Amino acid sequence: GQSLEQPSEVTAVEGAIVQINCTYQTSGFYGLSWYQQHDGGAPTFLSYNALDGLEETGRFSSFLSRSDSYGYLLLQELQMKDSASYFCAVRDKGNTPLVFGKGTRLSVIA
């Protein structure tokens, strides 16, 4: 089976940088994904890491260390609209569905 751990809540100031960590335990590993979900909305794909290192997409970056079973999502220049829940998700084999963490609720304050 798989399990993922991420903080339940994070608060950060507008314009700042915030890092949301995710540790996972899986029997195999086919990559770590990140999704954003606003209240009442659908999960929206943000990033995917299959190999170690940092992937950058605009203000968002995602990092993976396979040896540490650890990854993080980095949000820069925070905006109020970034207030949402952020989920990490893993796939342990090629033919299995994504398993999600419980999500981190990010609150951006002025």
Add this chain to the structure above:
Amino acid sequence: NAGVMQNPRHLVRRRGQEARLRCSPMKGHSHVYWYRQLPEEGLKFMVYLQKENIIDESGMPKERFSAEFPKEGPSILRIQQVVRGDSAAYFCASSRSKNTEAFFGQGTRLTVV
């Protein structure tokens, strides 16, 4: 290219009725996943289908729940004899292949009264 389409967006059913939730994947996507989400909680995997086949239904309750993805038409998640505990948001996601990113629909919010 339209995204994943789910309907209805909101569904109200009385206890004991049947609920049918539909999901049309993105064009070119043949892999469909259904998830359930309770308020303030994460997404719980239910079932994974690929055209006409159920690949993994390990998250599906053994009774009252079924899913299909016919050769033609949308994927259907069917809940028979609904109970209050079935009230939740049900999300469908699709992907082009088994290892590529999955994109979610807007969900169906089921309320059982």
